Amino acid sequence: MPGIYYSWWDPTYILVIIGAVICLIASARVNVTYKKYSKRRSMSGMTGAQAAERILHSAGIYDVQVRHVSGNLTDHYDPRNKTLNLSDSVYGSVSVAAVGVAAHECGHAIQHQQNYAPLTVRGAIVPVANIGSTISWPLIILGLIFAQASFLVTLGIIFFSFAVIFQLVTLPVEFNASARAVTILGDTGILGQDELRDTRKVLRAAALTYVASAAAAILQLLRLVVLFGGRGSRD
Numbered sequence: 001m002p003g004i005y006y007s008w009w010d011p012t013y014i015l016v017i018i019g020a021v022i023c024l025i026a027s028a029r030v031n032v033t034y035k036k037y038s039k040r041r042s043m044s045g046m047t048g049a050q051a052a053e054r055i056l057h058s059a060g061i062y063d064v065q066v067r068h069v070s071g072n073l074t075d076h077y078d079p080r081n082k083t084l085n086l087s088d089s090v091y092g093s094v095s096v097a098a099v100g101v102a103a104h105e106c107g108h109a110i111q112h113q114q115n116y117a118p119l120t121v122r123g124a125i126v127p128v129a130n131i132g133s134t135i136s137w138p139l140i141i142l143g144l145i146f147a148q149a150s151f152l153v154t155l156g157i158i159f160f161s162f163a164v165i166f167q168l169v170t171l172p173v174e175f176n177a178s179a180r181a182v183t184i185l186g187d188t189g190i191l192g193q194d195e196l197r198d199t200r201k202v203l204r205a206a207a208l209t210y211v212a213s214a215a216a217a218i219l220q221l222l223r224l225v226v227l228f229g230g231r232g233s234r235d
Helices: 002-008 013-037 048-058 096-113 117-145 151-188 193-228
Strands: 065-068 076-078 083-086
Touching (some): 013 096, 048 065, 048 083, 048 151, 076 096, 096 117, 096 193
Parallel strands (some): 065 083
16 A cells, blocks of 8 residues: 555656646637637628638538537537537637637548548547546556556556547647648638738647647656556566
């Protein structure tokens, strides 16, 4: 038991703290940036929902339904039922920030239509990543409690690594969706050049939240490897 207690209070816990701080900073930045540009009305006067419909149709996509979902910045594209879900702050808003977020989600719908490889890979590993994030810690704890089952610690680390891989694969998916959004908004004339500059800032801040999540996951995995990586060989 003393060994287990120590594992929760060792110096490597600083890695977890660093990861948490990075995530908090990224989250605060996206909220501040979105709030700032949500006050700027787009010259087109289109709402996020209207912009999404126009972008989807301009891309030849007519089987994706644009829906209104509750929450703030809970926007997402669901490839399972082909729905583009826009939050309270985006669906009916005419701000450049809302239009940019809506366009970003349209970028995911276009990725799905074109079988964008990273999106396909991410979709394929979702079940494994979900399982990994759910059972990794129970396996590690069981391995620590039962010395004869120390292999469970290694198994838990392996499962946790699947969740980290998911975070890494998410990065190119999100950055590509944002790049598509900016290009489409410019090509369709939904936003002017000055508005595109502001939208880039919003999407860049949003993308950094995914970078922060990936960094935090990597730091957590590093901590697990440092703490328990050689446990099996020592036992």
